[in-house]
Amino acid sequence: MVEGVYDVLPGTYAGLRVEDFGNSVMIPAFSDLHVHAPQYPQRGLGMDLLLEDWLNAYTFPLEARYADFEFAREVYEAFIQDLLANGTFHACIFGTIHRESTLYLVRRMEELGMRAFVGKVNMDMQSPPYLCETVDGSLRETEAFLEACSGNRFAKPILTPRFAPTCSRELLGGLGRLGAKYSVGVQTHLVESLWEAGEAKRLNPDCSCDTEIYEKSGLLGNGPLVAAHFIFPSEDDICILKKYGGYAVQCPDATVNIIAGIMQTAALSDRGVHLSLGSDIAGGHLPGVYTQAARSVQLSKLKWFYEPDGNRPISFANAFYMATKEGGALFGNTGSLEAGSAFDALVIRDASDSFRQLSPEETVERFCYSGGPGDIRARFLGGKRL
Numbered sequence: 001m002v003e004g005v006y007d008v009l010p011g012t013y014a015g016l017r018v019e020d021f022g023n024s025v026m027i028p029a030f031s032d033l034h035v036h037a038p039q040y041p042q043r044g045l046g047m048d049l050l051l052e053d054w055l056n057a058y059t060f061p062l063e064a065r066y067a068d069f070e071f072a073r074e075v076y077e078a079f080i081q082d083l084l085a086n087g088t089f090h091a092c093i094f095g096t097i098h099r100e101s102t103l104y105l106v107r108r109m110e111e112l113g114m115r116a117f118v119g120k121v122n123m124d125m126q127s128p129p130y131l132c133e134t135v136d137g138s139l140r141e142t143e144a145f146l147e148a149c150s151g152n153r154f155a156k157p158i159l160t161p162r163f164a165p166t167c168s169r170e171l172l173g174g175l176g177r178l179g180a181k182y183s184v185g186v187q188t189h190l191v192e193s194l195w196e197a198g199e200a201k202r203l204n205p206d207c208s209c210d211t212e213i214y215e216k217s218g219l220l221g222n223g224p225l226v227a228a229h230f231i232f233p234s235e236d237d238i239c240i241l242k243k244y245g246g247y248a249v250q251c252p253d254a255t256v257n258i259i260a261g262i263m264q265t266a267a268l269s270d271r272g273v274h275l276s277l278g279s280d281i282a283g284g285h286l287p288g289v290y291t292q293a294a295r296s297v298q299l300s301k302l303k304w305f306y307e308p309d310g311n312r313p314i315s316f317a318n319a320f321y322m323a324t325k326e327g328g329a330l331f332g333n334t335g336s337l338e339a340g341s342a343f344d345a346l347v348i349r350d351a352s353d354s355f356r357q358l359s360p361e362e363t364v365e366r367f368c369y370s371g372g373p374g375d376i377r378a379r380f381l382g383g384k385r386l
């Protein structure tokens, strides 16, 4: 735990080993609020397709392979190592429909002390036969998944209906009952594309918006609510998300790769919506959340340029806050170096060169725009150096 940040070490700490990192900058570790671990092997592929075609051509066939636990173990191990390398110590993760494979992620992250919400995906319609569950089978496997995670300190379960186009109301209602029984929250893709939002309404004509489907199914209010993308929300979507203290997760690279829409970050922030960032591997192609902080600034300018009404560019500080303190709050006392926070921190190499001496803030900005794992000199997870 962080006890304080001092210019001069108080006497009570005399005799402790001190390590001098010179001109480096210490920052909180990053939180990725939307990432698909099973899609790690296809990052950077199929990026010229749009969501529906990308899912059918790339994602669904790959996700089917996680019926094989050995394959899952190998991929998930590499995925977790890449998270750590990139300074992402907390994450909301989609697995696949497969319980045992998804549990590997949970167990490894719990062992490592990485805070996470991990979900076994649910999907029972409009999906290829090899990934399509029955309602009963999906609920049974989900309950077994929740039972297997009970008692975890760091890696916790979260209900994960994929999105409205692939989930029947019967399935969502059953998940809502499990959420209430086990006090477990929900993550899903919400108003992520015009196609998805249209499908959500077509399939659920009794609901005024995508978010209401989950509210009517009893899925909201049992735990955290994590809404990936949230690019095309109606007023009703925003009101319901706010009512439950939900997080809207911007995934800037995924947005331009497969979705074609830009979140109204400034407008949502002004409305008091919790905003955070996600890599959305492999809709996004880069694992580092710091890259998404940079991209969030870029996209806010494009949004404002094309739709000046109600939009404005966000500052780099805003975007960094989304990647650290605001997203980190979902996991408890993380995402900050204030006293009382978990000591999950990164030491970033001074990015000054012979042309320009950088301030600490500038080093962090340059790292987010053009840095990588090699610029992280040290990583501390739960107070221990990795």
Ligand code: GUN
Binding pocket: 036, 051, 055, 059, 162, 163, 189, 192, 254, 280, 283
């Ligand atoms: N919507 C439904 N499934 C997915 C997925 O795997 N990735 C993204 N980005 N959007 C989705």
Ligand code: FE
Binding pocket: 034, 036, 189, 228, 280, 283
């Ligand atoms: Fe996604």
